[in-house]
Amino acid sequence: MIKIIKTVAQMREIIKEWRREGQTIGLVPTMGYLHEGHASLIDASKRDNGRTVVSDFVNPIQFGPTEDLESYPRDMDRDSALAEEHGADVIFAPQAEEMYRPGFSSFVDMTVLTQELCGLSRPTHFRGVCTVVSKLFNIVTPDRAYFGKKDAQQLAVIKHMVSDLNMDIEIIGCPIVRESDGLAKSSRNTYLNGEERQAALALSKAVGLGSDMVSKGETSCKKIIEAMKELIEAEPLARIDYVKIVDEADMQQIETIDRPALCAMAVYIGKTRLIDNFFTSDVKGAQK
Numbered sequence: 001m002i003k004i005i006k007t008v009a010q011m012r013e014i015i016k017e018w019r020r021e022g023q024t025i026g027l028v029p030t031m032g033y034l035h036e037g038h039a040s041l042i043d044a045s046k047r048d049n050g051r052t053v054v055s056d057f058v059n060p061i062q063f064g065p066t067e068d069l070e071s072y073p074r075d076m077d078r079d080s081a082l083a084e085e086h087g088a089d090v091i092f093a094p095q096a097e098e099m100y101r102p103g104f105s106s107f108v109d110m111t112v113l114t115q116e117l118c119g120l121s122r123p124t125h126f127r128g129v130c131t132v133v134s135k136l137f138n139i140v141t142p143d144r145a146y147f148g149k150k151d152a153q154q155l156a157v158i159k160h161m162v163s164d165l166n167m168d169i170e171i172i173g174c175p176i177v178r179e180s181d182g183l184a185k186s187s188r189n190t191y192l193n194g195e196e197r198q199a200a201l202a203l204s205k206a207v208g209l210g211s212d213m214v215s216k217g218e219t220s221c222k223k224i225i226e227a228m229k230e231l232i233e234a235e236p237l238a239r240i241d242y243v244k245i246v247d248e249a250d251m252q253q254i255e256t257i258d259r260p261a262l263c264a265m266a267v268y269i270g271k272t273r274l275i276d277n278f279f280t281s282d283v284k285g286a287q288k
Helices: 008-020 036-048 076-085 125-140 152-164 187-191 194-199 201-215 221-233
Strands: 003-005 025-030 051-056 090-092 144-148 170-174 238-247 261-269 272-279
Touching (some): 008 125, 025 036, 036 170, 051 125, 090 125, 152 170, 187 272, 221 238, 221 261
Parallel strands (some): 025 051
């Protein structure tokens, strides 16, 4: 059975031992309830590093007061089985009290990149993300860390933070893993009932439509967004939070696709908020 580490002190001792052995270390930061998307990150880390740590921590400070912290799915037995199957060496699964001791009052924050997309509707979210990821980096001291491209804004924020703060860590973004019908893998998919699960396909269909328009040479962000919104709004259970196209580097909105761009969306299906996206640089035929 894979070893589950509960304390910072224990994790640091294991890291010291691995360093003495000359091992490189990969970190896969997660909030648990692991699925095939997380498995792909573990697989990537195993290919690149001698040792792999999976962090399994539902981070309370990245949830807003009305968000789903208490109901967020948790299943350590399931997580352990998947991590072990894919060759992770340990799971770092501290309690909130271990990560945020009484009197905790230090945070890592960012401007510009966090003010668009999810940052608009979740204003404290990325402060929580940057803070916990910085703590994980300080505890595990990985050579490389692995994040999914589904959380595209998070990936851009983490890369920028690492650069700004001179962290000696390589940040690796891995492709979105999808269900056979196209729905992006997400722990929050478990919230969907049967009707909502079918309705959620509007997101991946909109991604397909937008990607197709870009591949055929469309560069007007307004036209692409309007077409994608029309498709999503045809689904009665869908409510759009945003559909936007932004510069891949700084996450600021653009009018024309004349540089690497990200087309991202957040859509409520019933009460469940789901995200999906595509990078124009991944679309064949797109302007570079």
